[in-house]
Amino acid sequence: MTKRVIFRIETGDFNRGFPITLEIRENGKLCAPEVSGTLVEFAEIPTLYQEWKQAYYAWGQDENCRWWRRQIDVPPTIVTHASENSEDRVRNAADKFEQAFNKWLKLSSLEDIQWTLSQTVRGDEFVSFIVQTNHSELQKLPWELWRSLSQRYDNFEVALSIRRVPIRKRLSVPVKILVILGSDENIDIQTDWEILEKTLPGAKLTLLKQPNLGEFKEKLRNQPWDIVFFAGHSATHPEENDARIWLNDQTSLSPQNIERDLQKAVKNGLKVAIFNSCDGLGLARQLEKLQIPHIIVMREPVHDRVAQKFLEHFLNSFAKGKSLQQAVCEARENLRDLEDSSPNASWLPVIFQNPEEPPLVYPKSPFLNLLKQLLISINRSKKLAIWGMGSIALFTLAFVIFPRFQGMLKPDSGRRSIGNRLLIQANANLDKQKGVEAFAKGDYKQAIAHFKSSLIQQPNDPETLIYLNNAQAIKNYLKIAVSVPIGSNLNVSQEILRGVATAQDEINQKGGINGKKLQVEIVNDENNTNIAQKVAQELVKDRAVLGVVGHNASNASLAAAPIYQKGGLVMISPTSTANNLSGSGNYIFRTVLNTKVMAEALSDYAVNKARKTKIVFCYDSQAPDNVSFKDEFLAAFVSKGGKFVPIVCDLSTPNFDPTVAVTGAINSGADGLFILSHIDRLQAAVSVAKANQNRLALFSNSNLYTIKTLETGQQAVKGLALVAPWHPQVNPSFAETIAQKWRGKVGWRSATAYDATGAIIAGLQQGTGRDRLQQTLHSPGFTVPGATGAVTFTPSGDRIGNPVIIQVQSNGSNYEFALVKD
Numbered sequence: 001m002t003k004r005v006i007f008r009i010e011t012g013d014f015n016r017g018f019p020i021t022l023e024i025r026e027n028g029k030l031c032a033p034e035v036s037g038t039l040v041e042f043a044e045i046p047t048l049y050q051e052w053k054q055a056y057y058a059w060g061q062d063e064n065c066r067w068w069r070r071q072i073d074v075p076p077t078i079v080t081h082a083s084e085n086s087e088d089r090v091r092n093a094a095d096k097f098e099q100a101f102n103k104w105l106k107l108s109s110l111e112d113i114q115w116t117l118s119q120t121v122r123g124d125e126f127v128s129f130i131v132q133t134n135h136s137e138l139q140k141l142p143w144e145l146w147r148s149l150s151q152r153y154d155n156f157e158v159a160l161s162i163r164r165v166p167i168r169k170r171l172s173v174p175v176k177i178l179v180i181l182g183s184d185e186n187i188d189i190q191t192d193w194e195i196l197e198k199t200l201p202g203a204k205l206t207l208l209k210q211p212n213l214g215e216f217k218e219k220l221r222n223q224p225w226d227i228v229f230f231a232g233h234s235a236t237h238p239e240e241n242d243a244r245i246w247l248n249d250q251t252s253l254s255p256q257n258i259e260r261d262l263q264k265a266v267k268n269g270l271k272v273a274i275f276n277s278c279d280g281l282g283l284a285r286q287l288e289k290l291q292i293p294h295i296i297v298m299r300e301p302v303h304d305r306v307a308q309k310f311l312e313h314f315l316n317s318f319a320k321g322k323s324l325q326q327a328v329c330e331a332r333e334n335l336r337d338l339e340d341s342s343p344n345a346s347w348l349p350v351i352f353q354n355p356e357e358p359p360l361v362y363p364k365s366p367f368l369n370l371l372k373q374l375l376i377s378i379n380r381s382k383k384l385a386i387w388g389m390g391s392i393a394l395f396t397l398a399f400v401i402f403p404r405f406q407g408m409l410k411p412d413s414g415r416r417s418i419g420n421r422l423l424i425q426a427n428a429n430l431d432k433q434k435g436v437e438a439f440a441k442g443d444y445k446q447a448i449a450h451f452k453s454s455l456i457q458q459p460n461d462p463e464t465l466i467y468l469n470n471a472q473a474i475k476n477y478l479k480i481a482v483s484v485p486i487g488s489n490l491n492v493s494q495e496i497l498r499g500v501a502t503a504q505d506e507i508n509q510k511g512g513i514n515g516k517k518l519q520v521e522i523v524n525d526e527n528n529t530n531i532a533q534k535v536a537q538e539l540v541k542d543r544a545v546l547g548v549v550g551h552n553a554s555n556a557s558l559a560a561a562p563i564y565q566k567g568g569l570v571m572i573s574p575t576s577t578a579n580n581l582s583g584s585g586n587y588i589f590r591t592v593l594n595t596k597v598m599a600e601a602l603s604d605y606a607v608n609k610a611r612k613t614k615i616v617f618c619y620d621s622q623a624p625d626n627v628s629f630k631d632e633f634l635a636a637f638v639s640k641g642g643k644f645v646p647i648v649c650d651l652s653t654p655n656f657d658p659t660v661a662v663t664g665a666i667n668s669g670a671d672g673l674f675i676l677s678h679i680d681r682l683q684a685a686v687s688v689a690k691a692n693q694n695r696l697a698l699f700s701n702s703n704l705y706t707i708k709t710l711e712t713g714q715q716a717v718k719g720l721a722l723v724a725p726w727h728p729q730v731n732p733s734f735a736e737t738i739a740q741k742w743r744g745k746v747g748w749r750s751a752t753a754y755d756a757t758g759a760i761i762a763g764l765q766q767g768t769g770r771d772r773l774q775q776t777l778h779s780p781g782f783t784v785p786g787a788t789g790a791v792t793f794t795p796s797g798d799r800i801g802n803p804v805i806i807q808v809q810s811n812g813s814n815y816e817f818a819l820v821k822d
Contacts, residue, residue, distance in 0.1 A: 002128050002323070002359050003031065003121050006161075007113075009039065009133040017041045018138070022113040024120050027624055028356065028580060029631030032120040033644050035112040042104040045097075046137050052093035052344075053300065059086040059343065060301055090343040102147045114148065119646040122653075123152045128325050130355050132161040139281060140299065142347040144332065157329035159351035160284075165291045167356050168271050171226055173363045174204040178225045180216065181209045182232025182277075183246035188304050192231040192276055192311055199315040202363070210248035213257075221261040224268040230275045231307070236282030243282030245275070255286035262290050271360065272296070272324070276307045284352040294324055294360055295352040306338055306345045314349075323359035325351060415524045415535055416481070419447060419467035423486050423524050424494075429457050432464055439471055447471045460742045462497035466520050469504050473517030478768060480520055480760055481539050482753070483550030483560075487526035488680045491708060492552060492749060496574060497522065498742055499753025499787075500549055503761060513764050520757075525551055527680050529559035536560035540567030547572065547760040547773055549753060553679050554578035554625035561588045570773050572759060574752035575679075577702070579628040582796040587774050589797040591755040591788070593725045595625065598701060598803045599632035602723040605805045605820070607640040610721065612672035612697050615642060616665035618649035618658075618688050623678035629701050633674065645670045651677050651684040658691035665696060672697045675720075679703050683712065690716040697721070705748060705806060710815045713808075718815065720808040726751040726788045727804050727819045734787045748788075755786035759793075 004025045012018035018039040024032045121127055131143055143158035150156040179196060181189050196205060208219060220228070233246040244252045255262060262270075272294045275283055280297025287295050296314075298307070313334040317327035328351055335345040417423050419439035422432070435450030451468035455461065470477075482500045484493035500520060508517045523539070525532045532551055539545045540563060547570040551557045557576035564571040565585030573581065573590040582594055606612050615637065619626040634644050645668045649661040665673055673696040677685035686709065689698055698717065702724040709717055726748040728735030738746050738754075762784040763776040776782060783792045792800045805820040 002026075002126055004128045004130065004355065005117065005121060006130045006132055006355050009131065009135065009138055012039070012135070014043050014045055014137065015041055017108075018135070020108075020110070020113070022116060024116070026621065026631070027578075027627040028358070029628060030635060031627065031631055032116055032646060033634065033638055035116050037111070037113045038109040040104070040108045042100070042107070044100055045104055045141070048093070048097040048100050049137075049140060052090070052097045055086070055089045055093040056300060056344065059090045060303075087341075087343055094344050094347075098145050101141065101145055105146060105148070116646055117149075118152075119648055121153070122648070124154060126155055126323075126326060127153050128323075128359060129153075129156065129158045130161050130353065131158055132355060134162045136281075136285075139285075142299070144346075155326060155329045157325050157332070157351075159325060159353045161353060161355050162285070162288050163354075164356050165293075165354050167354075167358070168293045169269065170358075171271060171360065171363050173202045175200065175202060175226045175363065176204050176224060177206070177227040177229060178219060178223075179205055179207045180211065180228070180230045180232070180247070181207065182230060182234075183210065183249050184232065185249060187233070188308075189231040191304075191308050192229075195308065195312050195315060196229065199312070200319050200362070213247065213251055213253060216247060217258055217261045220258065221264040221268075225265055225270050227272040227274065228265070228270060230273075230277060232277055234275060234277035234283060235279045242286060243280065245277065245283070255283060255290070259290065262287070262292070266291055276302075276311050278302055281350065284350065288352050291354070293354045293357045296324075296328065297350050297352070298348045299350045300348060302345075302348050303342055306335060306342050306348065309338060310335055310349055318362050321361060321364070323361050325353075325359065415531070416521055416538070417467075418479075418519060418521045419451075419470045423522055424461075424463045424490065426490060427458065427461075429454055431457065432461070435464070435467065435471075439467065444471045444474050460498075460744060462494055462501040462742075463522060465501045465505060466497065466522060469501075469508050469517070470519045470521075473508065473512070473519045476512075476515070477517045477519040478513055478546060478764055479544045480518065480547045480549065480757070481523055481545050482520055482757075483523040483525045483532070483535060483539075483548060483552075483556075485527035485552050485556070485680065486522075486524040489527065489552070491706060492575075492679060493524075495706075495747050495749035496549075496552065496753040498738070498746055499574065499750035499755075500757045502738055502741060502750070503754050503757035507761050513761060513768075516768075518761065521545065523550070525556055525560075527551070527553040527556050527678075529555050532556035532560040533563060536563040536567075536571075540564065540569050545569065546764060546768065546770055549574060549756045549760070551576065553623070554581060554628070555623065555678075557581055557590075558584070558624055561585065564588065568770050568774070570760065570763075570770065570777065572756040572777075574756040575749055576625065577628065578624040579632065580624070582798050584797070586778060586797070589756075589759070589777060589793055589799075591752045591759065591786070591791060591799050592702075593801055593803050594798045595628040595701075596632045597801075598723045598725070599629055600636045601803045601805065602699060602701065602721075603633055603636035603640055603642065605721060605723075606637065606672060606697075606699055607642050609805075609820075610672070610697055610699075612699075613642045614645050614670045615672040615674055615699070616645045616647045616649060616661075616668070616670045616696075617674045617676075618651060618661060618685070619674070619676040620651045620678045620681060620684065622652040623681075625703070626676050626678065629676060630674075649688075651681070651688070656684070658688040661688060662691045662696070670696060672699060674699045676700055676703060679706075682706065682708050685709075686713045686717065689713050689720065692716070694718065702748060705817060707747075710808065710817075714815055715810075717808050718810055721820065722806050723803050724748050724806050725799075725801065725803055727806055727817070729819045730804060731787055731789075738787075751787035755788055755791050758784055758786055759791050 006023040008021040010019045021036045236243040246252045274296045278301040284295045284297045310331050314327050314331035317330045332346045338345045422436045431450045431454040435447045438446035448471045454464045484496050486493045504518050523535050552575050554576040557573045561584040565587050577595045579595045647664045675685040675688045698720040700722040705724045763773040766776045783790050806817045809818040
């Protein structure tokens with residue numbers, strides 16, 4: 001996961017200084033409070049940059065210098081004096097500017113900004129830096145020279161931005177690229193085309209060579225493009241607010257001349273504009289207004305060899321999986337190899353991007369993934385001789401047949417069962433095993449008998465009850481699926497399955513849904529994003545599946561949601577709280593409350609009831625729901641007068657030491673400790689509680705509302721306050737009924753899974769098609785009674801409701817989750 005560091009520089013000038021504000025975001029949300037500073041007045045900066053620019057232009061006019069990609073005269077404000085030592089003059093001017101630039105930053109009031117950065121962002125993690133400003137003089141500066149940051153952070157790269165706009169979709173195969181080769185007077189741009197052709201796998205390239213204006217506009221607006229690439233002559237106007245490109249030797253145009261065509265291209269999915277041409281800041285300013293998410297230009301005039309080397313290294317890195325910003329960073333480093341003959345070549349590339357956009361990566365070809373798997377299989381085989389001609393045939397089949405064969409692959413991954421496969425192996429008795437065997441053979445009468453016998457022996461086994469109902473509904477049924485992490489978190493899986501099984505058993509005992517019994521297919525996704533995507537694809541292809549309850553962890557739900565949305569299959573997660581699941585599409589819902597609602601309630605409790613105002617946040621930065629909760633809690637906590645103590649406490653860090661983290665929190669004056677971890681890695685959070693030894697007040701969210709927390713934490717988690725969507729005392733009648741059914745207390749996951757299944761049942765009672773179910777759930781009047789209250793969804797698919805505060809209390813030697821009453 002990439003952190004994004006944004007420096008917002010407001011109105012000002014070099015004679016008075018600039019106010020500057022630091023934002024640090026992770027997964028789109030603040031992960032530290034904003035802090036401010038001041039860039040002091042330093043009038044020499046624009047003057048020294050202009051002196052370097054004059055020297056650079058003079059070197060460019062030297063008769064020994066190769067042509068650069070520029071078609072207009074040197075601006076009158078640039079005084080050039082070509083001479084034998086023109087390269088030395090550029091280097092001397094560059095050294096003076098770089099020293100002054102870093103002196104300016106060092107003199108500025110940036111202590112709070114740099115301290116917050118050092119406490120929140122590790123030096124070894126890739127960081128996406130953005131300078132957000134509409135000040136043209138600041139946009140000219142090569143911010144990559146910021147020495148204190150470039151020395152601390154590996155792969156330091158800075159993008160520019162002016163405004164924030166909604167996020168666009170990611171790139172997908174095939175990547176559609178419109179390539180424009182413009183005027184080539186005295187320059188070599190054919191090489192750019194050759195680099196593009198050989199470098200980008202899975203790309204669909206369309207070439208326009210010196211097109212006329214009509215041809216260019218027609219192609220731009222009437223076909224969807226992911227990337228537009230231009231090579232040729234260009235230049236920024238002297239007033240710096242516009243620029244021109246030369247389509248051919250007679251025709252030039254400004255982005256303003258094709259504004260409507262570019263707007264249509266953006267609407268059709270344009271994500272990247274690359275201008276491998278001269279002096280492109282004016283181009284970037286115009287294109288940025290049109291909300292193109294990613295723009296790459298050259299800051300000043302650029303020579304052929306520099307432009308081509310940049311393009312080659314950028315595309316190579318981008319195609320190999322590096323993000324766009326990382327790829328530019330690596331290409332910039334390679335340009336340093338040319339600086340003996342092309343001074344300051346590494347200063348030239350500039351990125352403009354929307355700060356809201358996640359890192360942009362080049363998509364991997366499904367075919368290449370298959371080929372990789374085949375290679376791995378071959379390499380692992382000890383009988384290499386056997387592969388001989390057989391392996392060649394296999395590769396031939398993959399190359400020729402795979403595109404047609406992909407849609408015909410067998411849909412069952414072995415992770416799904418309606419009763420024909422045993423998914424939960426733990427404590428499986430003989431009757432359960434025989435029931436599964438009979439079900440697989442189609443002997444449903446014997447399966448029913450064995451499942452009933454198994455439930456007498458193990459009445460708290462939800463898998464068996466679901467299979468029993470499925471066997472009884474084999475002739476006339478409606479089918480849904482539930483996806484749970486059996487392989488990685490059995491306790492949580494069984495909690496969810498108990499809620500689903502209860503709802504299924506209730507409706508089938510009443511005769512089913514309009515006379516048809518409900519069948520539930522259980523899926524094991526292990527809370528793994530790749531597996532979640534695979535089973536989601538299978539479920540979408542299985543037209544009998546009308547809806548899905550799941551997934552559990554937010555990372556799994558976020559990975560699967562786009563597949564369900566594209567396939568038109570309703571997904572209702574009972575447990576995924578990450579904010580960015582909201583708005584994933586109109587087929588995506590959840591019955592758990594979202595992070596913002598629960599964070600607001602917990603922050604209010606921490607400040608106004610627990611009276612804790614200085615909190616350290618320990619969390620797993622690799623878990624999306626952790627990141628969402630951290631952002632929302634800190635924002636709400638600070639707004640209520642609380643203070644975030646910026647101690648780095650990331651449970652996902654290799655060799656994480658909970659004792660060091662707790663000691664740092666105490667020494668920093670904290671009075672509270674927020675502990676949070678991925679649902680499959682609760683022991684990390686419990687280890688922090690144990691290191692705390694009840695010294696600081698503990699807070700968490702519903703992830704820790706599980707029996708494992710009580711069993712492993714015991715005295716260490718006593719007093720832990722957490723927020724959850726439900727507690728048995730919220731609905732005593734339901735809690736008592738379900739406790740009797742399962743011979744023990746159940747948690748909130750059973751309640752929200754019951755509500756998710758109940759919502760699908762209520763929707764199917766209005767109509768049994770996938771689209772009809774989605775329309776019913778989204779209808780303004782839809783509501784159904786549930787364990788956690790009335791189930792109603794917002795337009796974004798979120799659940800409407802109120803959370804509760806729960807605290808770990810002791811009852812003798814036992815520990816329990818008790819409801820904190822108002």
